[in-house]
Every structure is written in structure tokens, then in C-alpha cells.
Amino acid sequence: MARSLVVDVHTHLYPPAYIELLKERKDIPYIRPFPPSNQLCLCNRPPQNSSAQGSANGSSKVPPGRILYRHYYEVDEKIAFMDHHQIDVSVISLGNPWLDFMPPDTAGDVAIKINDETNELCKLYPGRLFFFGALPLSAPESIILAEISRLKTVSQARGIVMGTGGFGEGLDDPKLIPVYKALAESSMPIFLHPNYGLPSSVWGSRGSDYGQVLPLSLGFPMETTIAMTRLFLSGVFDTVPDLQIIVAHSGGCLPFLAGRIEACIEHDKRLEADGKLTSDRKTLWDAVRNNIYLDGVIFDKTGLKTAIEVAGVDRVMFGTDHPFFAPLDEGKTFPAMTVNRDAAKEAFPEDDTESYDLVMGGNAVRVLHL
């Protein structure tokens, strides 16, 4: 029997035009060489959201950002990674902070350039690469909507990538409704990715002693969960019932906290006084089963089983977060691939290959029309 397709829906690539854009910048996000090795580093988070990166507090033994390995920008490295790990198809996306920092007057043109360049990279490997486009969110609404319409016609585009900031005021910003409506009408899902994490004050005065563990392991999923809960509470899934969102990192903490969130909603005096607790309201469970997909980047079988049980086995899609979580040794094997694949293997009984195949690729093929 033929092996089912393995699809990676959470995998980043910075196309050359984006690398050039960041090299020219003086403020974060930027790419520049750092002493003593003068390796190129990508600094993409402001100091207030990082316990060390990009700040003067970082240990001199550690670069003040992410070292810009070839994996970050070379499409042949992506393919080599896919081949080594038996990934058939990748749906690539820009990493944070996408185009959110662009001046309003140039954001639209830069989005076209970067999306088109990404499309050309994808076309180099027919059937193997697709992408989530980047939106010029700082541009006027008409420009954003035009890029959504245009992306619909771009051959390898299968949705858009968006951070939790939206226009800077979060995903529950009513000004985003036209964007959500345009995406829903175009049947383009949002791949929702965290942006800057939480304010570094929450990591405490010893936060930087723990490197990037707190902002990466907790900041990102918590930011994602807050953003998604705010979005849900704003009623967007009633206003735009066809909105589809694929949430990075298995939804942050959303699957585990869904019961608590619903309990707090049911008991909230303010929501009750505002008449929002009607018996026919859309619950978070409804949203998770109708509007929300989760990737499988959770690094543990129990976490993955939780995601699958909450969202449904037809709504979780394997991902690797490549090129992050690089090999721990001199080899080529990325633990983020093997740990997350093994989690999927262990999440199901050995004879339930159907469920395993859905999570590893079947769901992505169906939802993203790959």
C-alpha cells in the first residue's frame, strides 16, 4: 500500500527579498552580523518581549538573536530537510513579524513582491511546496483586500499567515472584520502564529538566567491563547461564520483551557448583564469544531491527544516549526520533526493508521486543497 502523504503546515522560509528587507533595517526586526563571529543574526523580537535576545543582558556566549542559517532562506535546504525527514509537502510561511512593521505606503507593493517570490520558489518543486501569503496589514484596507483577492489567483498560495497583533490592537479589533470576511469569502484560512509573546516582566528578574525558555515555551502559546480567546469573545465566529483559522503550536493552551474558559463565560456577571449568555450562543466548543484547526507542534503525545480530542481528528495537522528546533548534534535530524511525528504515532492505537494519516497529512490535503 502506498504511504500516505506527510504534510508540514508549520514551516517557515524567509525568501531572499525578505532577507534583503531586514538587512536594510536599523530597528528590530533586522538582520545584521554580530561580533565576535560576525555571523548574521535575525533579531525579531523587541527587548521587552524577550528575556535575552536583542538586549544588552544576553550572555556573551550566546548570540543576541537567531543565527541566520541557510535553513532560514534557502529553498533547497527546505527540500533537503523534507527529503531527510520524509515530508512530502510543505506549506511554508514567513516567520514573525511578517510585514507588520512596513510603512503603510510601501507595504502593499512589498507584499506582492514577497508573495510572488515565494510562489516562484514553490513552483521550483512542483507538488511539494505551497505557502501561506503575507498580508500588508499596515496598508490601507483597500490594499489589504486587494492582496487577498490577488492571492486567490496565485497558484501555490493556500491561505495567509497572520500574527496575533492584527492591526496592532489584537484579533478582536472590529477593523479586522472586513479582512476576515474577505478571507472567508475566498475560502482562505488564516495560519495564526504568535508574534512577540508576553511582556518580559512576567518572567521575573531571573528570567534571562533561563535563556529563551520562558518566552519561547510559554510566551508564544500564551499569547496565542489570549489572542484566540479574545477573538472568540468578540463574536467573530458569529459575524463571520465561515472564518477558518489554523492555530500554531496546537492552539497554545486553548485545548487544555477550553473547559475553564467556557465555565468562566457561563459564570460571568458582566456577560450575563449584557445579555450575551443566550442558550443559542456559539460556544468555544462550537468554534473549535467549526472554525478552528490546530497544528501538531506540541512535542508530546499527551498534548497532541488533547488537541485531537478537543478539535477532532479531522482538524489537527502535523507541523515541524522548521527551521527552528535545529538538530542537537552534528546530524541532520530535527527533533521537532521526530518528536512531533512520534507523538502522532503514539497518540493512536497501532492499528489506527487512518487517524495517524489524517493528522500527518490527510487533513492538510483536504482542507488546503493540496
Place this chain on the structure above:
Amino acid sequence: MARSLVVDVHTHLYPPAYIELLKERKDIPYIRPFPPSNQLCLCNRPPQNSSAQGSANGSSKVPPGRILYRHYYEVDEKIAFMDHHQIDVSVISLGNPWLDFMPPDTAGDVAIKINDETNELCKLYPGRLFFFGALPLSAPESIILAEISRLKTVSQARGIVMGTGGFGEGLDDPKLIPVYKALAESSMPIFLHPNYGLPSSVWGSRGSDYGQVLPLSLGFPMETTIAMTRLFLSGVFDTVPDLQIIVAHSGGCLPFLAGRIEACIEHDKRLEADGKLTSDRKTLWDAVRNNIYLDGVIFDKTGLKTAIEVAGVDRVMFGTDHPFFAPLDEGKTFPAMTVNRDAAKEAFPEDDTESYDLVMGGNAVRVLHL
């Protein structure tokens, strides 16, 4: 066959001395009557950690704090609640912020007074009430350690309750090590409870539109998870290997994020440079299986199953969070009891009454010597 004991390890009671203390205060935390109804309200979170409570932004339809129902302070209400819901034993604790606000010179005496008063309340109902004592954390270390020694001799005390703040600098504060050591040597577990949540900036400009949903449903568990992860990263479970912590709200998000936290640790360049990634290091999984217990206040069978799978069926203990999550109708039934009990029923196959009984009471009886 006799029904196994049902034990509630997460249930709050404010003894009269504590109520009087808060009534005399002018700053948060305080208890005071609020117009128009002049009902007594408990305000226990500063405005910067609340999206509405205690601030001028609150809807006039909603009290600016928690209405101080009799459930909060009358021990006979606790017993009535237990009888109505078939709870045999409760291990009561003060709610946040405990005694953390006390002046250093009086904190010790107040702790003795409140702990002794709580003990007397428990003794009114032999075998049914125990408690986690409150520590005078603002007092000099010798006073704190003396109260730990003393509590060991107080008949109904079974551990201590502590917030995530510790001495104000978090649980990874090295100054807490003597406290942890004294607790471990006394075999007294910490019942760890969230305190103030997250800074309200993370809830966005529309946060108060959603009442208290964001700070309660997300702020509390996220604060708990951050505190526990910082504690773990500080190496306290190596320094004090017998420290035992019962984490409220099923660990916040810790069970779901444990895999991600471990992955981020393994990949952290700073921890690697600091020589902390030795092969014999205590992992978070080790800590969860040796030092950490979880309560069962998660409001969902999937969440509870996650907690059980991560910590082990012998390390999860039922709780209700009474008197919060009050009845939604005019009746006496608290959903936080029934939803969390039903979650435990649904978490196991129907014939696995042994596991159900462990979670509902057996673990608490064994661990807390009830």
C-alpha cells in the same frame, strides 16, 4: 460496598478574623459595601491585573469585586455545600492574596490568629474539615519558619497555601529556599494558587467588554504555569528534592505545555553554554512525577485526562474552587462541583472505579493523611 471518600482539596474559606482584617483596610485587598445595593464586596486584585474589578471601568450593572456571600466565610455554609454535593472531606484554604499584604511586624501574629481560628472551625466538624495554613510571608524568615514548625503541631493543618508571588519576586527567588526546605522537612505540601493573574495590558483595549473572563480563565492558569516553570528552571527540585506542591487548576497549562517546555530547554543555547543540559538533569517530567500534584479543577474531561496522563493517576486530586463558580440558577448546585466530578467520571472507563476513587478522594487521603 461502601462509597469511597470524596475529598475537595481546592475550596476556600475566609475565617471571621480575616474578614475583619479586610474590612479595616483602605487599600486593595479590602472588603466594603458598594452602592447602589451596599452589598459587601471583596476586592482582591489591583486594577492593573483586572479587566474591570475594582476599577472605574466596571459596568454599573456589575459589582466592582466579588459579592461577599455567606459561602465565603460561614463554616456551616461550607458544610451545607459539602452535604448537598456529597463531599466527605474538605481541605480549606484562604483565598488570594492570603497574608501577603501584611506589615512585616504584625504578619506573624496575624498568621497565628487566623490559622488557629481556622483550626477551631475545622474541629467543629471532626473528620470533615482540614486546612492549608497561611504563612506570614512578609515577616522575617525566622517568623515564617516558626509558623511552619508550629503548623506541624496544629491538629487540622495539612500543608500551607501559597500564591505565585512568594516574597514578591516569584517562586524562583533563592530567598525562598529555607522556606521550601522547612516545608519539605515537615512533609507539608504547598497548595500553590494563582494570585493576581497577568498584567491587564495583555487583554487589550476591549478586555473589559468580556467581564472577568480573560483574567479568570486565562490569567490565573497562565500565571500559575509561569510560576511553576520558573520554579522548575531555578533547580529547586534538585536543591529541595522532597518539596511537594499541589498546583491549583490542574497546573494551569503545565500538563499541556510540558513537552514544549522540555523541547525549548533542550534547544536553549544559553542553558547549553551554562552547562545545564547534562544528561542526568531532572526533567520537567521527573518533577511532575515526583514533586508536583495537580488538583482537578479544569472543567472538562479532556483537560482532566491530560492532567492525569502527565502527572499520573495517583497525583491528581479533585477540587471545586468553592465558593466561586456559584449556582447559575436559584438552586444549591454549584456547577464547579458537578462539572469537575463529571469530568472525572468521564475520564475513566465505567468499570475503572479504582482510578475514579483515587482522583475523587483516595489520593488526597493518602498524600494529606486525612
